[in-house]
Amino acid sequence: MADDSPLLALSNVRVMADETCILDLPALTIGAGESAAILGANGSGKSTLVKLIARQLYPLYGADVRIFGQENWNVFELRRLLGIVSSTMQLDFDAEPPLEVLDCVVSGFFASRGLWAHQHVTQEMVDVSRAALEKVGASRLIGRSMASLSTGEARRVLIARALAHRPRALLLDEPCAGLDPAARHHFLDMLRGVARGGTTMLLITHHIEEILPEIGRIVMLRGGKLFRDGAKAELLTSEALSGLFDLPMAVTARGEWFDADIHPQSGA
Numbered sequence: 001m002a003d004d005s006p007l008l009a010l011s012n013v014r015v016m017a018d019e020t021c022i023l024d025l026p027a028l029t030i031g032a033g034e035s036a037a038i039l040g041a042n043g044s045g046k047s048t049l050v051k052l053i054a055r056q057l058y059p060l061y062g063a064d065v066r067i068f069g070q071e072n073w074n075v076f077e078l079r080r081l082l083g084i085v086s087s088t089m090q091l092d093f094d095a096e097p098p099l100e101v102l103d104c105v106v107s108g109f110f111a112s113r114g115l116w117a118h119q120h121v122t123q124e125m126v127d128v129s130r131a132a133l134e135k136v137g138a139s140r141l142i143g144r145s146m147a148s149l150s151t152g153e154a155r156r157v158l159i160a161r162a163l164a165h166r167p168r169a170l171l172l173d174e175p176c177a178g179l180d181p182a183a184r185h186h187f188l189d190m191l192r193g194v195a196r197g198g199t200t201m202l203l204i205t206h207h208i209e210e211i212l213p214e215i216g217r218i219v220m221l222r223g224g225k226l227f228r229d230g231a232k233a234e235l236l237t238s239e240a241l242s243g244l245f246d247l248p249m250a251v252t253a254r255g256e257w258f259d260a261d262i263h264p265q266s267g268a
């Protein structure tokens with residue numbers, strides 16, 4: 001497998017649910033090392049795409065779904081190479097029995113929720129996990145239980161858990177969901193540091209405010225189909241966003257970041 005194989009190459013993808021096609025992508029390729037945002041309204045098919053990539057669901061016969069150039073994957077290996085963090089993952093780690101922060105990160109090496117007697121934890125795993133927690137500014141949380149953390153703190157630990165495997169890309173599904181404005185600001189700042197360190201990001205969101213300056217490509221989904229696909233400068237515009245959300249939107253650039261508001265003259 002060549003290292004420059006695309007992160008994602010899809011063709012003829014159709015995903016069905018209850019006899020309805022909920023994702024219809026004739027072709028989509030995201031190159032190796034290309035950070036991209038998948039943008040779309042509620043119900044546009046973003047989570048379906050994430051599940052397709054993570055092999056949690058499968059398309060109809062005739063589709064070709066390649067991740068890093070490969071069609072068939074051991075799911076654990078795939079999830080190691082593609083660090084996946086979603087807002088819902090946190091629930092798994094809040095449940096009983098309590099899970100300590102460093103153990104949570106180390107357990108990522110075994111793709112398990114916690115550590116068990118039969119697992120052989122090496123000093124290297126512990127060192128790498130500590131370094132990952134340091135990288136996301138969460139070292140001070142070591143010793144705490146996952147259930148005791150704020151949403152923003154727990155989200156950082158999950159990013160560390162994904163980074164500990166030195167993934168080839170991070171797949172971030174609504175990573176800022178549930179964060180207050182200050183926590184979101186600090187979290188995005190931390191993610192930006194990770195992106196600047198060379199980690200490719202695939203960010204799934206419906207907020208353009210969360211699109212990191214390091215992300216250059218925008219893939220817009222609407223109604224389970226590819227709506228627009230192109231460079232950020234071309235697509236983070238009032239015209240494109242208004243079409244995507246079917247509502248007059250005003251986009252403003254804020255330095256290297258973007259904001260969107262419902263246009264005041266939308267007749268509300």
Ligand SMILES: Nc1ncnc2c1ncn2[C@@H]1O[C@H](COP(=O)(O)OP(=O)(O)OP(=O)(O)O)[C@@H](O)[C@H]1O
Nearest residue numbers: 017018022040041042043044045046047048049206
């Ligand atoms: N198991 C299912 N049965 C029926 N419909 C489904 C099923 N799973 C998803 N859908 C539908 O597919 C569409 C796309 O859902 P999906 O969760 O991918 O959207 P999304 O873009 O991630 O939305 P959100 O931003 O709200 O998370 C929605 O209309 C949803 O109701």
